[in-house]
Amino acid sequence: MLKAIRLLKKAKLFSVKGIFYLLKALFKRGVNLMAILRLGAWLYPERLALVHEKDSFTYLQLYHLVKNLAIRLKENHQIEKGNKIAIVCANHPAFISSLFAAAYLGTDVYLLNSEMGTAQLTRQVKQHQFDFIIYDASFLPLILEMGYENRSLAADGEGESTVSRYLKDAAHLRSGKKLKRSSFNRVVILTSGTTGLYKSAARKASVSAYTGLFLSLLDRLKFENYQSVYVATPIAHGFGLAALCFSYLMGKDVYIRTGFDHKAACALIREEQIESVTLVPVMLRRMLEEHKEALQSLKCIISGGAVLSPVLAGDAMLNLGNKLYNLYGTSEAGVCLLAGPEDLKKYPGTIGKPLDGVSLQIREGQLWLKCAWSAEKDQWISTGDMGYQDGAGYYYLLGRSDDMIVSGGENVYPYELELLLMQHPLIKEVLVTGVEDETFGQRLAAFVVLHDREQLTKEEILSWLSGKAARYQMPKHLVFTEAIPLTPMGKPDRKVARLWLDQEVRD
Template structure:
């Protein structure tokens, strides 16, 4: 089975030719199986083709490889990075971050990708648990890092005078080809882990290690190539944060495919629309909130898009239909977890007939809906709500044969399509009934006067728990709580009716496009 996936991927990437096989073997011999292997294959295949574009610069694959190799050598010599060492990244999206991720992986150290929005208290907690040998960060994070009490070695991503990635590259810009060829890259047994963090803004982050492994990522890689049609597209834009598993996976995919990739620090709808129009972007990775903002800002600027890969949060009601009306059938809904990676894909055809589905599971992934309250934990029948549990091979934290409890609640229909109802810790038990806040939120946004809505559970003396809705009205809309309550009674069950409705000017969201319920509580 693994050989079949490998051959299929290599065939789609045109690496089964004699020249392609030669490039693959040379990269494996030079780099083993860490991220530098991926970059080496891209460099030898695509050379002077543009690899990355950001607000500061544009680099080709040859330059990205050379810069990353130089940095890897400097990381070893100046900072002692090697196997069992640990380096943290506290950066937004830019080329310095990408160079440094590849370079650090090339030393064999463990790479920690951290959310730059983490508070000083959350960082302090992380620094108490993990002794970093080097912290690479943006200048704007300096004060937060100092407040967190970090006293280890640090390096700016960019700085005009102080030690930074751009300064290091300037210092080793005159390295000869012989010097570059002598930079060692760890063997397979010495390749470090990529540490992704779940959460990080609303609570205690959980560390999830991933080992760079060719075979672990073949099924999702092949699924993305086959279902999203990425091979025929040339220019991509990553709007999602690279520090998140979704953003990193899309970055590595685009590098492997030799795509020109545009990245930006942070997200602004106006800037995103301008970049898509200027670079004639064909494929973009977004969370649903980003997509909705771009559509509302300037849909005409998005006409070059052929593939919109949305993930990281559930699709808002009506968003798939809005995209189809404005841009045609180009929206794909991706579902995965930090622990297991990509699990499910919904195509435009799926969304046309099942607007709320997250799709069908990809080959190579085992996915069950389980009622975790049952001692035997047998899979639920079609239509029964339970927790999504997955088996996939990308994580070290879980053994390959262990079922991963995703924490997401949903169900599977008779045709094999999956749907999300919320999170296990979001579920409300009201007078003995299991109530899922996201289901009420979906109904609320169907009202023509409502732009957005978020629902949470609150304590209630009579029923144990009830729902509380936060509603953002559309521009110039007039709606009272009494009117909305009357409208809802025709749409939802009695136990789904909110105890309280609060109208707000703007609902808060995290950087990953998820409702920031902590600010609402």
């Protein structure tokens, strides 16, 4: 209890003013995302809640914009408590405003991947029967095709009725209208998109469930020491949404960009002197290669959403100092493990140890988690990730269970070959996947990106691997490529890589 009070004091929430406004926000707005924004408007009114390219909004401004947007959604589009609202948008102010406005109205909010294909989005609409869709303008033809023209709203684009236009109008207006208090709306995040079949991970807002997570992260990340945060990951994914909400609870200056470009990201961090960033490993790698000097203002780098290789962790610490954290979680289970800078120095590649309140088991090589803030609330959840625990109690990932192949009777993990290849001084990036093989059932195929102006042959790589890799780890195919294919989240896309390989074999 004393530790919790000390941490809340650091977050400026354990004070007469902090507790008063927290309780007032929950009473006035209910237990939903909007309570976070209302609290921020009271505690940090002039801090920057959102900076996106040329636009910036304080906490007080964003709260009033979202409140007015919610009123427009209710009056103009008849959105009511309990409706299913789908949002399919990239990172921008209209998306974030729509998310909080929909929560304010007490709807169930479904966050859809803005890089979804036509078939995938159509499947989700048929499965969930959404009452309303808020979409980026590029989805308009599909919206019309699905018959949603009267049950949808563009986030941007031409016309009087778009989220962006509503926000511009709201900036000059102050509505005296009030909305009823709404509690316990759900936020539904779709996961496992790389297979082409999405699953839903739904959560209700819960103060009791998330308090332990908030305190544990606050203790381990020392987040009170940093004011500016760049959320580089898509907010429609669990990692990005968690980073946004945690930052808002702490009253941070939050920066976002539409899409990720490593050159633009480096420029943003340098120009704004950003102190902390949330990203996936490939983003970190590409920024380090682009302009590591531009990243010197960073004091806290939180990597998550994909496996952090020991080589990349070492490069980051060598060039930027002991500022790197490796966060592990899933859309279903939430944030669950964390490795800090000292952990990564001693145990490169580890995902650390469970946060307070997390139970972890390894069953047949697969990680199972249980915590109060998971989608299943204190029920054991299979993560689908393979891993192990070392003698010091630290955990490590071996990749996804559906990535594992069986070659000649041996269980083979593509990630282990990736780790080996990344140790080669001329190799910059690697992706390994399984392919069918007539003799052994399955074997590995490796996609390799070389450092600029370097040359290497397939025979030289195989010779270098000889003696380092086991017989069943030796790749059947080696493909040189200029870039590894990525999912919208920034994870290596093995599905696309296999299509590349099929084309290479045919050619």
